[in-house]
Amino acid sequence: MALAETVLRKIHKLGLIPKIIKFLPLCSFLLAVSSILYLISLPMDGNYRNTYISENALMPAQVTSYFRESEWNIVRGYRESITKLSDQDVSSRNKILESWLEQLGLTTSYHVNGFANDTLYAIMHAPRGENTEAMALVVPWATSEGKYNSGAMALAMGLARYFTRMSIWSKNIVFVFPPDSRKSLRSWVDAYHTDLDETAGSIEAAVVLEYDETLGDYFEFIDMFYHGLNGQFPNLDLLNTANVINYHENIKVSIEGIDNKNIDYTTRLLTLVKGIISSCLTGLTQENTNGCEEFSGWQIQAITLRARTKDKGEEHRDITQLGRVVDGTFRSVNNLLEKFHQSFFFYLLMSSKNFISIGTYLPAAVILAVSLAISALSAILSIDRNEAISNLSFILRTFTYVEIVCLGLALSIPKLVATSEGDQVSAVSLLVLSSLGFLSVGSIFFKKRLSKTITFSLISLSLLLISLLITALLIVHFSLALMIGILVLPLTFVPTLMNQFTGQDFKDKAYIGTIICLIVSNPFFVVLTAGNVLGNGSDLFEGLVLAWNDLQCWTWLVVILGWFPCWIVITGCFMFYKIDIDELLKKKLQ
Known part of the structure; x- marks a missing residue:
């Protein structure tokens, strides 16, 4: 106690x-600043780890795939037939595809989604299974990218024919042929787990698969x-399994x-940054909707493999090699006796x-949350705490009113956008910004x-709430937490700048x-600027607003109920702030 009292007196004496x-x-x-520096230091040697297989039962590339030259002509024949169907509508194509699948002995069915063409799917029952587990090829x-997926369709038919001749399967295989890889596929996934009659068990x-019509027989690499x-x-483990098989196929x-030809600090950093941005935009834009995200929320491990060709002079791989990658991946998953859990x-x-891993990158967002919390502490310590406590009811009431208004916007804007045309979506966005600008001018x-x-x-409470929002998102959605933390950093300068006001003009x-x-x-x-930078215009705003109803992506709710109310409150404080003349005179005298 004596030591503590001495320290406190010393602190008080030194001010x-x-x-x-x-x-x-x-x-x-x-x-x-240190948060951003920490993030960009992660790709340096010693901070990252090499990938590895955690689950020994997967045993990728341990068997020889016979999906080779013998299947080449089969796939080419299917592709020629499917290419001729490009001018027909999806329902007509599905009927022809259904007849081929039934000839192979597969059970076919449809999911009627009610808003677009129906989704055809077929089930190959495992000869050694109990009809409780399955794998899906979509x-x-x-x-x-909106291209005709004829190569992947032909490859799927070739694989279906190939799989039916094998007796190794202990898990059912579901072949899904949706009109697109966005809303239609998500609707099928939801229906599969709720009300579809024909199912094949839990999808592990x-x-x-994407292999568009422009590639022909060969491709260069896989995205x-x-x-x-x-x-x-x-x-x-699923990604590492596919990577190992690709390596053995020299893909x-x-x-x-x-491009992973020369992996160095620059490519690692660029991949890291693009990965964080892609994670934030997944499901919001067409470019960041690749199909695998539609399985989220159902404990299904999903990846998308897209065949690509950039350099015509490069050595290319034939289409059957991609088939062997799918075959090898399914064989590895078929070995599992339980769900993915090791990695x-x-x-x-x-x-x-x-x-x-999470333990390495998490501090970047944690430091941002602490930065906002300290800024909130700085704002509250610059005023009379007793007077702040006496106005606590007014402060909480103000936040409640703002949150209610934002809740109304969260419910009404999606309905307005859903019933609007493309040009009107831009008008809705501009209307929101114009309204805020009108309030700013009117406040004068x-x-x-x-x-x-x-x-x-x-202001202090707003910054603290943003800090808590980032903290809550840290684990479940690190990328979104980090991006919000970086984008709201200018708000931390507001209380400091307002303390320096010499006039409100x-x-x-x-x-x-x-x-x-x-x-x-x-x-x-931020959303409209990012949309213009990405070349999407108002598409990003539309995707953000509609993603909750279409895909159950809750980024819109985080923005409109978390970030936006705090911004509204801080902006309102700026607009209605009254400068203390006596305090201003004291500053000028000092």
Whole structure:
């Protein structure tokens, strides 16, 4: 006790507490910078790990696949027939495909989704199974890029014919042929687990296959996609299994579209950054909808394999090699006696051979959350705490009103966008921004102003809530938590800039700086700007709003009920803030 009393007296004598409070904004900024520096240091040697197979039962590439030259002409014949169907509608194609599948002895059925063409699927019952477990091979009629998926269709038919001649299967195999790899596939997955009559048991793993009509007989490499909805990833063992089989087939694998010929710090960093962005945008844009994410939420490990060709002069692989990759992957999954559980479910890939686990990358978002919390502490310590407590009911009531308004927006905007045309979607976005701009201008003429105590209390609470939001998202959706943390960083400068106001007009640099911080941290501004940068225009906004109803992706709810209310409150505090003249005079005298 004596030692503690001595230390406290020394602190009080040196005036350390006011000095520490003064440096809190700088501390918050340095923490934010250190978070970004930590993130970009992860691809350095020693911070990442090499991929490996955790589940010994998978035994990838331990058997010889006989899907070779003997099946070449079969696949080519199917492809020629399927190519001739390109001018027909999906229902007509499905009827022909159904007849082929029935000739092979498969059980066929349809899922009527009610909003697009029906989804055809076929079940191959395992000769050694108990009809309780299954694997799925998904081949949409149109690739995620909108091209005719004739090569993958032919390959699926060739594999179906090949699989039926084998007696090794202990798990059923489901062949799914949706019109597209987005809403139609998601509808089938939901229906499979709820109300479909023909099912094949619990689906352990799924492979979505894309081989468009422009590739011909050969391809150069495979693009592998693994991101799921709401931050979910498939078990790392499934990706590693496919990678090992690709290696034995001498097929190059690309992650996030990054060439893995020369893996160095730059390519690892680029893959990491693109992976984080892709995870945030999965299900929101057409470019980030690859099919595997539609299985999220049902404990199904899913990946997408897309055949690619970039350099015509490169040595190419034939289509049957991709078939052997699917065959080998299914054989490995067929060996499992239980669900995937050994390897990682939380990870970020930096190449097909390197990854970082959750314990390594998590501190980057944690530091951002601490940075926001310190900024909130700095704001609340700059005012009279007793007066803040006396206004607590008003502060909480204000937040409640704002949250109710945002809840109304969360429910009404999706309905408005769903019933609007493309041009009208842009109008809806601009309407929201215009309304906020109108409120900003109108506040200048509004006579009632907020005191510094109420203003900084509301700002502090807003920053604290964003910090808690990031903390809550850390594990379940690290990428979204990190992106929100980075994008709201300008809000941490607002209380510091408002303390430097010398007037509330455009002659004051701090006033202009606050406006800039508020604009660049507005979620709608960020979404529309990102949409234009990505070349999607208002498509990103539309995908964000509709993703919850279509795919059960809750990014929209996080933005409109978490990020946006806090931004509204901080913006309102800025608009209705009343400068204390006496305090301003004291600052000028000092």
